[in-house]
Amino acid sequence: MTFQRALLVAGKGGVGKTTLAILLAFHWVRAGKEVGLLDANLSSPDVPVLLGLESQGIEGLMEGIEPAEPMEGLKVVSMGLFLHRPSTPVTWRGPIRHGVLRQFLQKTRWGKLDLLVVDLPPGIGEELLSLVHLLRDKARGLLVATDERLSQLELKRLCSFFEQARVPVVGWVQNRYSGEGEIKLPVAKIASLPSDPQLREWRGGPLKAPLSRTIEEIASHCEEAMAKTAPPVTVTARLLYNLRRG
Numbered sequence: 001m002t003f004q005r006a007l008l009v010a011g012k013g014g015v016g017k018t019t020l021a022i023l024l025a026f027h028w029v030r031a032g033k034e035v036g037l038l039d040a041n042l043s044s045p046d047v048p049v050l051l052g053l054e055s056q057g058i059e060g061l062m063e064g065i066e067p068a069e070p071m072e073g074l075k076v077v078s079m080g081l082f083l084h085r086p087s088t089p090v091t092w093r094g095p096i097r098h099g100v101l102r103q104f105l106q107k108t109r110w111g112k113l114d115l116l117v118v119d120l121p122p123g124i125g126e127e128l129l130s131l132v133h134l135l136r137d138k139a140r141g142l143l144v145a146t147d148e149r150l151s152q153l154e155l156k157r158l159c160s161f162f163e164q165a166r167v168p169v170v171g172w173v174q175n176r177y178s179g180e181g182e183i184k185l186p187v188a189k190i191a192s193l194p195s196d197p198q199l200r201e202w203r204g205g206p207l208k209a210p211l212s213r214t215i216e217e218i219a220s221h222c223e224e225a226m227a228k229t230a231p232p233v234t235v236t237a238r239l240l241y242n243l244r245r246g
């Protein structure tokens with residue numbers, strides 16, 4: 001794999017993971033980076049739909065995987081690029097999903113990337129488990145939640161999952177912020193995105209302020225956090241930490 005970091009965008013269903021993953025990928029490409037965007041949502045591959053990308057058909061999977069390149073500097077791989085119709089159901093069990101994600105990571109002609117942005121399916125599922133296993137210390141988590149109680153509960157589960165998997169979380173983004181009260185979650189909040197009509201029909205064009213500034217803020221926070229290396233947590237260090245805490 002030709003990249004140092006993969007940012008896994010995770011959260012409950014419908015909170016805005018795909019939207020945020022695409023917004024960040026476009027931001028980094030416009031800032032001059034080479035970015036890969038992996039749509040890891042194998043059964044509901046929404047990235048090509050939102051970006052208006054045509055299917056290449058299953059033939060595209062035969063000899064190495066050719067990513068779509070909607071703009072210079074951005075390479076996109078999604079199950080949706082290989083389905084003849086976006087409405088085709090993908091009903092594979094776990095081991096096949098794992099194999100497909102491994103192929104997407106290893107067989108795609110990504111070229112040299114500065115960063116891979118990964119759009120995940122909702123919650124803690126097979127795809128997340130596979131990617132954490134395949135990406136190991138390259139992986140970082142970015143969490144998304146709305147003001148809804150259940151999306152925050154899912155975020156807490158994901159925080160604990162990432163902690164157990166020893167994947168550092170760069171922070172969380174509050175999407176569709178209603179302006180009511182401060183929410184305390186076990187990881188630092190990066191920014192709040194309001195509900196914005198620009199995002200409903202957005203296909204990658206430039207955004208108006210203040211939304212554009214918030215995306216910039218989120219992107220630079222993620223960059224800083226991803227530049228840090230994760231502290232090695234050995235079993236002994238974990239034991240000592242727990243003993244000290246009593």
Ligand SMILES: Nc1ncnc2c1ncn2[C@@H]1O[C@H](COP(=O)(O)OP(=O)(O)OP(=O)(O)O)[C@@H](O)[C@H]1O
Binds near residue numbers: 121175
């Ligand atoms: N801040 C926002 N303002 C307005 N519309 C938004 C905002 N964030 C997301 N949306 C819209 O909400 C819908 C759901 O967003 P999105 O598909 O990104 O969520 P998701 O978490 O990826 O969903 P899934 O779990 O199904 O993959 C989309 O139609 C998107 O355009």
Ligand SMILES: [Mg+2]
Binds near residue numbers: 041120
């Ligand atoms: Mg999605």
